[in-house]
Amino acid sequence: MLKGYDITIGLEVHCELNTQTKVFCNCKNEFGGEPNTHTCPVCLGMPGMLPVLNKQAVEKCILAGFATGCSINDIAHMDRKNYFYPDSPKAYQISQLYHPLCSEGLIKFSFTDDEGTEQQSQVRIERIHLEEDAGKSIHDAWGKSSLLDFNRCGVPLIEIVTYPDMTSAEQTCAFFEALRARLRFAGVSDCKMQEGSLRADVNLSIKPVGSDTLGTRTEMKNLNSVKAIYRAIKSEAKRQAEELSQGKRIIQETRRWDDNKGRSLRMRSKEEANDYRYFPDPDLAPIAVDEEWKNELRKSLPEMPAEKMKKYMDEFALPEYDCGILTSDPDISSFFEAALNHTKNIKSVSNFIMVDMLRIIKETEMEFSDVCFSPADLAQLINLVDTGVINISTAKTTVLEAMFAGEGSPDAIIESKGLKQMGNEDELLKIVQEVIAENPTPVQQYKEGKQQVIGFLMGQVMKKTQGKAKPDTVIELFKKELI
Amino acid sequence: MNILGLSAIEIAEKIAAKELTAVEVTRAYLDVISQTDDAINAWLYVDDAYALNNAEKVQKEIDSLLSQGKKLPALAGVPVGIKDNMCVNSVKTTCASKILYNFVPPYDATAIKNAQKNLMVILGKTNMDEFAMGSSTEHSAFKQTKNPWNTRCVPGGSSGGSAAAVAALQAPLALGSDTGGSIRQPAAFCGVTGLKPTYGTVSRYGLVAFASSLDQIGPFAKDAAGCAALFDAIKGHDEKDSTSYKMEYESSYEEIDNFKKPTIGILTEYMGEGVTNDIKQAVIDAKAKYESLGCDVIEISIPVLTLALPAYYILSSAEASSNLSRFDGVRYGYRSEGADDLQDLYIRSRSEGFGTEVKRRIMLGTFTLCSGYYDEYYNKALKARSLVVKGYEDAFSKVDILLCPATPTTAFKIGEKTDDAMSMYLADLCTVSVNIAGLPAISFPGGFDESGLPIGLQLIGSKFSESLLLSTVNAFQNETNYHKACPAEKGGAK
Numbered sequence: 001m002l003k004g005y006d007i008t009i010g011l012e013v014h015c016e017l018n019t020q021t022k023v024f025c026n027c028k029n030e031f032g033g034e035p036n037t038h039t040c041p042v043c044l045g046m047p048g049m050l051p052v053l054n055k056q057a058v059e060k061c062i063l064a065g066f067a068t069g070c071s072i073n074d075i076a077h078m079d080r081k082n083y084f085y086p087d088s089p090k091a092y093q094i095s096q097l098y099h100p101l102c103s104e105g106l107i108k109f110s111f112t113d114d115e116g117t118e119q120q121s122q123v124r125i126e127r128i129h130l131e132e133d134a135g136k137s138i139h140d141a142w143g144k145s146s147l148l149d150f151n152r153c154g155v156p157l158i159e160i161v162t163y164p165d166m167t168s169a170e171q172t173c174a175f176f177e178a179l180r181a182r183l184r185f186a187g188v189s190d191c192k193m194q195e196g197s198l199r200a201d202v203n204l205s206i207k208p209v210g211s212d213t214l215g216t217r218t219e220m221k222n223l224n225s226v227k228a229i230y231r232a233i234k235s236e237a238k239r240q241a242e243e244l245s246q247g248k249r250i251i252q253e254t255r256r257w258d259d260n261k262g263r264s265l266r267m268r269s270k271e272e273a274n275d276y277r278y279f280p281d282p283d284l285a286p287i288a289v290d291e292e293w294k295n296e297l298r299k300s301l302p303e304m305p306a307e308k309m310k311k312y313m314d315e316f317a318l319p320e321y322d323c324g325i326l327t328s329d330p331d332i333s334s335f336f337e338a339a340l341n342h343t344k345n346i347k348s349v350s351n352f353i354m355v356d357m358l359r360i361i362k363e364t365e366m367e368f369s370d371v372c373f374s375p376a377d378l379a380q381l382i383n384l385v386d387t388g389v390i391n392i393s394t395a396k397t398t399v400l401e402a403m404f405a406g407e408g409s410p411d412a413i414i415e416s417k418g419l420k421q422m423g424n425e426d427e428l429l430k431i432v433q434e435v436i437a438e439n440p441t442p443v444q445q446y447k448e449g450k451q452q453v454i455g456f457l458m459g460q461v462m463k464k465t466q467g468k469a470k471p472d473t474v475i476e477l478f479k480k481e482l483i
Numbered sequence: 484m485n486i487l488g489l490s491a492i493e494i495a496e497k498i499a500a501k502e503l504t505a506v507e508v509t510r511a512y513l514d515v516i517s518q519t520d521d522a523i524n525a526w527l528y529v530d531d532a533y534a535l536n537n538a539e540k541v542q543k544e545i546d547s548l549l550s551q552g553k554k555l556p557a558l559a560g561v562p563v564g565i566k567d568n569m570c571v572n573s574v575k576t577t578c579a580s581k582i583l584y585n586f587v588p589p590y591d592a593t594a595i596k597n598a599q600k601n602l603m604v605i606l607g608k609t610n611m612d613e614f615a616m617g618s619s620t621e622h623s624a625f626k627q628t629k630n631p632w633n634t635r636c637v638p639g640g641s642s643g644g645s646a647a648a649v650a651a652l653q654a655p656l657a658l659g660s661d662t663g664g665s666i667r668q669p670a671a672f673c674g675v676t677g678l679k680p681t682y683g684t685v686s687r688y689g690l691v692a693f694a695s696s697l698d699q700i701g702p703f704a705k706d707a708a709g710c711a712a713l714f715d716a717i718k719g720h721d722e723k724d725s726t727s728y729k730m731e732y733e734s735s736y737e738e739i740d741n742f743k744k745p746t747i748g749i750l751t752e753y754m755g756e757g758v759t760n761d762i763k764q765a766v767i768d769a770k771a772k773y774e775s776l777g778c779d780v781i782e783i784s785i786p787v788l789t790l791a792l793p794a795y796y797i798l799s800s801a802e803a804s805s806n807l808s809r810f811d812g813v814r815y816g817y818r819s820e821g822a823d824d825l826q827d828l829y830i831r832s833r834s835e836g837f838g839t840e841v842k843r844r845i846m847l848g849t850f851t852l853c854s855g856y857y858d859e860y861y862n863k864a865l866k867a868r869s870l871v872v873k874g875y876e877d878a879f880s881k882v883d884i885l886l887c888p889a890t891p892t893t894a895f896k897i898g899e900k901t902d903d904a905m906s907m908y909l910a911d912l913c914t915v916s917v918n919i920a921g922l923p924a925i926s927f928p929g930g931f932d933e934s935g936l937p938i939g940l941q942l943i944g945s946k947f948s949e950s951l952l953l954s955t956v957n958a959f960q961n962e963t964n965y966h967k968a969c970p971a972e973k974g975g976a977k
Contacts, residue, residue: 041588041589041590044814045809046588046590046815047570047576047578047583047586047588047691047692047809047810048568048569048570048576048588048590048592048687048688048689048690048691048692049590049688049689050687050688050723050724050725051725052722052723052724052725053725080805082804082805082808082852084808084811084829086811086813086825089809089813089814090808090809091805091808091809091811092805092808148813148814275853275854277804277805277849277852277853277854277857278852278857279801279802279805279852279857279861282694282695282696282726282802283692283695283725283726284725284726285725285726
C-alpha cells in the first residue's frame with residue numbers, strides 16, 4: 001500500500017477491567033459520576049495509605065490472558081512506574097514491568113486486504129500486565145486553572161502488548177476488532193472506545209521492501225476509534241515515507257493523533273521521555289498463581305468468538321458471513337442464542353438480528369446492549385410471521401420499530417396497531433376489485449403482458465389495508481380477476 | 484500519689500483498682516510536658532483539651548467495663564505519645580516537615596486505632612527527624628529535641644521526640660517507627676527501652692512511609708513489660724496492609740515473666756572498631772549477668788553484616804524517593820506561591836518544602852533507580868539483602884538470641900555530625916541489618932558511660948520472637964536498675 005516500503009506495526013492496547021471496585025481500594029469502578037465522588041484516601045494517594053490488590057482484577061487479567069492464548073505466569077509482581085503528573089496522585093503508577101501476569105499469546109483472525117482479498121492472519125501477544133488508571137485533568141475549564149477528577153484514578157487496567165507482527169492498516173484494525181471481541185466475550189471489559197475503556201497506541205516504522213532491518217519507530221497515542229487507528233496508520237506511514245524520500249531520518253518519538261485534523265503532532269522525543277525508575281512495589285506482595293487457580297479460571301472462561309462461530313456454522317448451518325456478524329459481539333451472540341430457545345426458525349432469527357436489528361441500531365446510534373426488548377420478544381415476532389398472523393415486511397418495519405421504541409411485546413403491538421394480516425378472501429376480493437376499477441391504465445398494461453405492474457397494484461392494496469393484506473392471497477386474486 | 488514514679492503497667496493496675504483515673508494520669512503528664520518541654524522540645528503538637536477529652540471518654544468506658552465486672556485491656560487509661568509520622572484522625576500530622584506543615588488526615592493509622600481500642604489515651608505528637616530520615620532529630624523542620632540526660636546532646640533519631648518524652652517522664656509510653664534503627668538508637672541515647680518488632684506484625688496503614696520494606700512501628704517504655712503490653716495493643720493482622728502477617732498473635736505481656744534462659748550469641752561484628760570501650764564493657768557486663776541467670780553465652784560472627792549499611796542506604800533511599808514523590812504541592816501540604824507553570828510548581832514546592840537530609844536521600848534514591856544504574860545499585864543491594872537474611876538464619880540455627888550494642892557511641896553533641904552525613908549514617912551501624920532482615924530487636928539500658936550518658940544494649944531475635952526478646956530483657960531488668968534511672972536524679976534537665 002506504500003510504494004517501495006514495508007510497514008511494521010505493533011500495538012499497545014489499554015483496556016479498563018469491569019470489576020466492581022477499583023484495583024487497590026474499595027471505591028466503585030464506574031464510568032462518569034460527579035467529579036471526585038468515587039474516591040478515598042487510598043486512591044487519592046494520601047500520606048500513609050497503602051494499596052490492597054483486588055483479586056477480581058487479577059482474575060480478569062488472567063481471563064484476558066486465556067482469551068488471547070497467553071501463558072499465565074506462576075509468580076507476578078507489581079512494580080512502581082515513577083513520574084510526576086497532577087492526575088497521578090502518588091506520583092507513581094502501580095504497574096508490572098519485570099514479571100507480568102500473562103506472556104506469549106496468539107490471536108488468529110481473518111481480514112480483507114486493500115485489494116479486497118480475504119487473508120488469514122495471526123498476531124503474537126508479547127505480554128498482558130495489570131496496572132491502575134490515572135485521573136483526568138481538565139484544563140482551562142475554570143478560568144486559567146486546571147481541574148482534577150480522580151474518579152478514574154485506580155480503575156484497573158490491563159495493557160496488552162503485541163509483537164510488531166502487523167503490516168497494514170486493514171490487518172491492524174481487523175486484529176484490533178478480533179482482540180476487542182475476545183476481551184468482550186471473556187467478560188473482562190465493556191471495551192467502549194468512546195468512554196475510553198479501550199485505547200490503543202500504535203507503534204509504526206517503515207523499511208524498504210525486502211529489507212531485514214526495521215526502521216525507526218514512532219508511537220502514536222490518542223486513538224479513540226477503529227477508524228482513527230486506520231486513518232492514523234495510513235497517515236503516519238505516508239508521513240514517514242515522505243520524510244525518507246526527502247532524505248530526512250525518522251526520529252523516535254511519541255506523536256499525538258488529532259482525528260479532526262487527520263494528522264499527528266509530535267509530543268516528545270525519546271530524549272525527552274521520562275526515566276520511569278521502575279522498581280518492585282514494596283507495599284504489595286508477589287502474586288502467586290497456582291495451577292488450581294489457573295484451572296478454575298480457565299474453566300470459567302466463556303466460549304471465545306472463533307469457537308462460537310464454528311459452532312454456529314456446524315450446528316445451525318448458517319453462512320460464514322452471518323456467523324461472523326453474530327459472533328462479533330457477545331451481546332449479539334447471547335441475544336441470538338437466547339432467542340433460539342423460543343423459536344425453531346434459526347435462519348429468520350439470524351436475519352432479523354444481523355439485518356434488521358443492526359440496521360435500526362446503526363441508524364439510531366445505539367449499542368446492542370441498549371436493546372430494550374427480550375430475545376423471547378424477537379422469537380415471538382418471528383413465530384407470528386411464520387404462522388401468518390402478520391406479513392414479514394410489517395414485522396421488519398412497523399412492529400420491530402415499535403419494539404425498539406419500547407411499545408411492548410409483538411402481539412400487543414400488533415393488537416394495538418391493528419396489524420393483523422387480512423387473509424379473508426371475500427374481504428380482500430372487494431379491495432382487489434376496487435383497485436382494478438380505480439387503475440384502468442396499469443390494468444391494461446398488465447393484460448398486455450407487463451407482469452411487473454402487479455407490484456404497483458399490490459402496493460395499492462397494501463395502501464388500502466395499511467399493509468395488512470396477505471400478499472400470497474392478493475396475488476392469487478389479481479391473477480383470477482385479470483384473466 | 485506520685486504518678487510519675489510509676490511504670491506504665493503500674494499505672495494501668497492502679498486505674499483498674501480505681502486508685503487512679505485516666506483523667507488524673509493524663510493531666511499529670513500534660514503538666515510535666517508544660518513544665519519541661521521548653522527545655523526538651525520533645526513534642527510537636529499537644530492539645531490539652533483534646534487529650535483530656537479523650538481521657539474522659541476512656542475513663543467512662545473503663546468505669547462501664549469495671550461495673551460489668553469485665554477485665555480491662557492491659558494498658559487501659561494509660562497515655563501514649565505518638566511520633567508525628569502516624570496519622571491520627573483530625574490531628575495535624577506533619578512528619579516534622581514543612582511540606583506537610585498543615586496536613587490533617589481524615590483517618591487513623593491502624594496502630595492508633597488499635598491503641599484506642601485498648602483504651603489508651605493519645606497525649607500528642609512527638610518530634611522526629613523529617614520523614615524519619617536521621618539519627619539525631621536535628622532534621623526536624625520545627626524544633627531541636629534535646630537529650631534529657633544532657634540537653635547539649637541529641638536524643639538520637641529519628642524517633643527522638645518519643646524517646647526523650649519517655650526519658651523525661653513526659654509520657655509513660657510512646658510509639659515510634661524504626662526503618663534503620665529509629666526506635667532502638669534513640670532509646671539507647673535516652674536510656675529507655677524500645678522494641679522494633681518483626682516486619683509485618685504492626686500494620687503500616689496510616690504510617691507515612693519512608694521506606695516501605697523496612698518501616699515498622701514499635702513501642703517505647705521505661706521497661707520491657709511496658710513495651711510488651713504496648714506491642715500487644717498495637718500489633719495484629721490488618722487487611723489494609725498487604726505486608727501484614729496473617730497469623731495467631733500471642734500476648735508478649737503474658738509471657739513477660741517466662742524467662743526461657745536462651746542461648747545468647749555475642750555478635751562480634753558490632754564489637755569492633757568504632758564502638759566505644761564503655762559500650763563494649765556494658766556488653767561484657769550483660770554477658771556476665773545473663774550467665775549468672777543461667778544462659779549459655781557464646782561469641783558468634785556474621786561476616787555478611789558489613790553489607791547491611793550500604794544496602795540499607797540504597798534500598799531505603801530508593802523507596803523513599805518514590806514514596807515522597809506524592810508531596811508535590813498539588814493537593815495538600817506546602818505549595819510555593821508564584822510558580823510560573825506546573826514544572827515550576829513542583830520544583831519550588833519540593834525545594835522549599837523538604838529539608839536538606841530528605842533532599843539528599845531523594846536524590847540518592849532517584850539516582851540508584853535510574854536506568855543504567857538500577858542493576859549496579861538497587862539489584863545489588865537486593866542481593867546483599869538476601870545474604871544478610873541468610874546470615875542471620877544461620878546464626879539463629881546456633882543461638883536463640885544475639886546480643887550487641889544498640890549504638891557504637893552514646894549520645895553525641897547537637898551539631899557535631901550535621902555537616903558529615905557519613906558519620907551520622909554510622910550511628911545506625913548496629914541497627915540497620917535488623918531492618919534489612921525484617922527481624923525483631925530490642926534496645927534497653929545497660930549502664931552509663933563516663934560522662935553519665937545512657938548506654939543501650941541490643942538483643943536481636945529470629946522472626947516473631949518478640950516474646951522471647953522481651954522476657955529476656957525483663958529478666959535483666961529484674962536484676963538491674965539502669966532502666967529505672969531518671970535524668971533529673973542524674974543531674975540532667977530539670
